[in-house]
Amino acid sequence: MSASPWIVVRANKFSIRMDRRIPFVLGGLLLAAFLVLILHVGIGEYNIAPLDVVNTLLGRELGDKNYHFVVMELRLPRAILAWLVGAALGASGAIIQGLTRNPLASPDLTGVTAGASAAAVTLIIFLPHAPDYWLPITAFGGGVFVALMLYLFAWRGGTSAGGDSPIRLILVGIGLSAALGAFTSFALTFGDLWHVQSAIMWLAGTVYATGWNDVSALLPWLIVCLPLALYGARDLNALNLGEDVAQGLGLRLILKRAFLLLLSVALAAITVTVAGIIGFVGLIAPHLARRLVGSMHEGLVPTAAFAGGFLVILADFVGRTISPPTEIPAGIVIAIIGVPFFLYLLWKREKA
Amino acid sequence: MDIARTSNITKRNALHPLLVGAFPLCIAALLLAVMASIAFGAADIHVSTVLDSIFAFDAANTNHLIIQTLRLPRMITAVLVGAALGVAGAIMQGLTRNPLADPGLLGIESGAALAVVGGVFLFRINSLPVYAVFAFIGGTLTALTVYALGSMGRGGATPFKLTIAGAALSSLLSSLTTAILMFNQRSLEEVRFWLAGSVAGREMSLVLEAAPFLLGGLVLAFIMGRQITTLSMGEDIARGLGQSIGWTKLFAAGAVVVLAGSAVALAGPIGFIGLIIPHVVRMFAGVDYRWVLPYSALLGATFLVVSDLVGRVLVRPLEMPVGIMTAAIGGPVFIYLVRWKVKR
Numbered sequence: 001m002s003a004s005p006w007i008v009v010r011a012n013k014f015s016i017r018m019d020r021r022i023p024f025v026l027g028g029l030l031l032a033a034f035l036v037l038i039l040h041v042g043i044g045e046y047n048i049a050p051l052d053v054v055n056t057l058l059g060r061e062l063g064d065k066n067y068h069f070v071v072m073e074l075r076l077p078r079a080i081l082a083w084l085v086g087a088a089l090g091a092s093g094a095i096i097q098g099l100t101r102n103p104l105a106s107p108d109l110t111g112v113t114a115g116a117s118a119a120a121v122t123l124i125i126f127l128p129h130a131p132d133y134w135l136p137i138t139a140f141g142g143g144v145f146v147a148l149m150l151y152l153f154a155w156r157g158g159t160s161a162g163g164d165s166p167i168r169l170i171l172v173g174i175g176l177s178a179a180l181g182a183f184t185s186f187a188l189t190f191g192d193l194w195h196v197q198s199a200i201m202w203l204a205g206t207v208y209a210t211g212w213n214d215v216s217a218l219l220p221w222l223i224v225c226l227p228l229a230l231y232g233a234r235d236l237n238a239l240n241l242g243e244d245v246a247q248g249l250g251l252r253l254i255l256k257r258a259f260l261l262l263l264s265v266a267l268a269a270i271t272v273t274v275a276g277i278i279g280f281v282g283l284i285a286p287h288l289a290r291r292l293v294g295s296m297h298e299g300l301v302p303t304a305a306f307a308g309g310f311l312v313i314l315a316d317f318v319g320r321t322i323s324p325p326t327e328i329p330a331g332i333v334i335a336i337i338g339v340p341f342f343l344y345l346l347w348k349r350e351k352a
Numbered sequence: 353m354d355i356a357r358t359s360n361i362t363k364r365n366a367l368h369p370l371l372v373g374a375f376p377l378c379i380a381a382l383l384l385a386v387m388a389s390i391a392f393g394a395a396d397i398h399v400s401t402v403l404d405s406i407f408a409f410d411a412a413n414t415n416h417l418i419i420q421t422l423r424l425p426r427m428i429t430a431v432l433v434g435a436a437l438g439v440a441g442a443i444m445q446g447l448t449r450n451p452l453a454d455p456g457l458l459g460i461e462s463g464a465a466l467a468v469v470g471g472v473f474l475f476r477i478n479s480l481p482v483y484a485v486f487a488f489i490g491g492t493l494t495a496l497t498v499y500a501l502g503s504m505g506r507g508g509a510t511p512f513k514l515t516i517a518g519a520a521l522s523s524l525l526s527s528l529t530t531a532i533l534m535f536n537q538r539s540l541e542e543v544r545f546w547l548a549g550s551v552a553g554r555e556m557s558l559v560l561e562a563a564p565f566l567l568g569g570l571v572l573a574f575i576m577g578r579q580i581t582t583l584s585m586g587e588d589i590a591r592g593l594g595q596s597i598g599w600t601k602l603f604a605a606g607a608v609v610v611l612a613g614s615a616v617a618l619a620g621p622i623g624f625i626g627l628i629i630p631h632v633v634r635m636f637a638g639v640d641y642r643w644v645l646p647y648s649a650l651l652g653a654t655f656l657v658v659s660d661l662v663g664r665v666l667v668r669p670l671e672m673p674v675g676i677m678t679a680a681i682g683g684p685v686f687i688y689l690v691r692w693k694v695k696r
Contacts, residue, residue: 103512104452104519153687170451171631171690178624179683182676189548189673193541197534204530280523287516328531335527339520347504 022299025292029306033083033313040079040317041071045324077212082316082330083309084218085207085271086281090308091229092267093282094289094301095260098236100166106283107268109170110261113279114177114184115146116272117203121184124199125191135202136273143269150176151261169261205278205331207316214274221270225263226305232260233297240297278331281308284342311338371643374636378650385657386431390423392665397423425559429551430660430674431653432559432566433619436611438652439573441626442633442644443604446584448511454627455612457518458605461621462525463494464613465547469529473539481558483546488617495609497521510587549622549675551660562618569610570649572603577642580604584639622675625652628686635689655682 007020042053048067056071092107100109107113119142123130154165154172188196207214235256271278285308286300292307293299312330318337319328390402397415405416406424440455448457456462467490471477477486498521502514533540579600582590590597612626633647656674659681663672 102450102452104450104515153691167451168690172687174452174627175683175686175690178627178679178686181623182679182683185548186672186676186680189544189676193537196544197537197540200530200534200540204527204534280527283519283523326535329534332527332531332534335523339524342520343501343517347501 086308086312087305090285091305094286094304111146111150112143114180116143204329206329236297434653434656435649438629438648440611442630459494460491464491484617548673565614
């Protein structure tokens with residue numbers, strides 16, 4: 001890898017350097033996702049041939065008037081949303097793993113998942129008559145609130161150990177997630193069985209019944225957060241060399257870390273509003289990306305995002321079509337197909 | 353995380369007066385918790401009656417019956433399971449050198465949960481002893497799979513590969529469990545109390561069947577204290593000191609499987625103890641596992657007994673599953689300790 005030439009982009013005050021393989025890897029992942037998208041849009045209760053899908057996507061009028069409605073209104077937004085959710089989670093996971101230097105870290109660690117779960121489960125089980133549009137707001141609010149609490153709890157004044165420290169963030173995160181998890185499982189254990197089941201469904205994570213309005217809610221966040229994540233990736237490299245080195249390189253450690261953490265939280269929190277808790281993507285997408293492009297974060301963050309997008313769109317496609325009319329939530333399919341694939345990649349590389 | 357502090361290990365640490373002195377105190381705390389656990393509950397029983405029921409049992413006395421058939425098995429379950437989970441967690445964190453590691457990382461809890469939920473779904477099993485068998489087999493098989501996956505490739509069972517294999521397989525199994533519960537309401541209703549983890553309603557015979565496993569696992573773990581300490585400093589150091597790390601890891605993992613597997617069989621998946629107790633212990637006992645392991649056992653047992661007690665006194669005459677109580681009490685306490693003690 002060290003022999004690979006680099007691509008360097010220099011703008012006025014900004015420069016970025018990445019491995020020459022990265023555009024190809026990103027292109028490959030995007031192409032793969034697009035192929036899945038065509039299948040995703042084409043297959044279902046109402047089958048449409050791949051060529052007709054492409055024609056409809058290009059806006060050509062076809063003989064069957066239903067094509068336009070099924071493709072553009074029902075299936076396309078869902079497929080795009082799945083990709084976006086995966087991309088956000090992948091990037092979020094890559095940032096948090098870089099920040100904590102822990103391979104087990106995932107967006108869960110920021111408290112977003114625990115907070116969103118507790119808030120959403122409360123709403124579903126104890127306030128079943130609340131209007132539907134409360135759910136995304138509640139989940140988002142719960143996630144962000146708990147992430148803030150986590151940061152405040154982990155913060156410590158003083159000189160030598162001042163401010164934040166990754167290990168304290170991890171440990172406080174464990175405590176906070178456990179306490180909230182206790183509340184969630186209390187609700188699941190004692191709540192009305194019918195509502196409990198729909199809460200479990202939400203917790204499993206699905207992009208079922210989503211539309212363009214969800215896409216337009218998610219897209220602006222990604223347009224803002226993903227470039228910022230790419231910009232922050234350089235600092236992750238320095239942070240990964242260890243705190244002393246990072247400080248020696250002149251990083252304003254606390255500010256940079258807070259900024260990166262905020263990005264990771266924002267990316268994960270926005271996904272829970274549209275898709276519930278899709279676990280595992282944030283954990284494995286960065287590992288997959290590391291296998292593909294190495295561990296320099298300029299390449300890792302976008303690759304993790306694209307890998308995450310590919311995983312979720314694939315999982316949603318499989319979950320929707322494998323045993324119709326039952327839909328298996330994407331969050332579950334990811335674990336079931338993602339794990340063997342992930343282990344295979346990990347071990348194949350290990351042997352080489 | 354412990355690398356910086358490992359240099360503190362000296363011979364002095366092995367018999368540190370504070371650590372020696374605190375030990376009887378912890379034992380006293382456990383005994384106190386145990387007495388309270390037998391005395392308080394839906395009906396409060398005087399301590400003298402508790403002692404009578406043990407030393408001068410009278411089958412006609414209701415209180416004696418309550419103690420012998422309900423409270424005593426329950427207390428013993430809590431002590432054994434708490435100690436086992438504390439020790440298993442300490443070993444896992446030493447073995448993987450990851451502060452996020454816990455017995456669940458070998459997949460034992462998720463494997464046990466899937467086996468029980470699958471058993472309820474497919475074979476309609478519906479009694480605690482059968483749950484226990486399914487849980488133990490499921491947990492053990494999963495742990496073996498994780499260990500096998502983690503040992504493939506170069507370098508044998510490295511902490512990184514074990515950690516990743518465990519996390520990945522646990523997610524897979526939990527997802528399968530969720531999938532069953534989502535589409536099968538009967539299974540959900542049957543097992544959701546078991547899934548929350550509880551030490552209530554375990555028959556004495558079941559407790560006695562599990563006890564030899566748990567005690568054996570504890571002894572094995574305590575014997576290995578020195579080896580685990582060395583291993584927790586890093587494989588290179590351990591190898592340099594002449595340790596055969598392959599065997600150490602295998603035995604340590606074996607102890608975890610026996611301890612956590614029997615614990616989950618007896619009480620269902622009680623999370624959190626295995627994760628936080630070792631952290632709390634290391635905050636005062638340092639990194640010498642000859643101390644960390646016994647203290648983890650004591651503190652784990654005390655914590656589970658107290659959580660169980662609070663869970664049934666707080667909402668009398670109802671009961672809160674202890675798995676929920678451990679996290680509800682332990683979470684805030686743990687956050688407080690971390691803020692206070694973790695200075696890095």
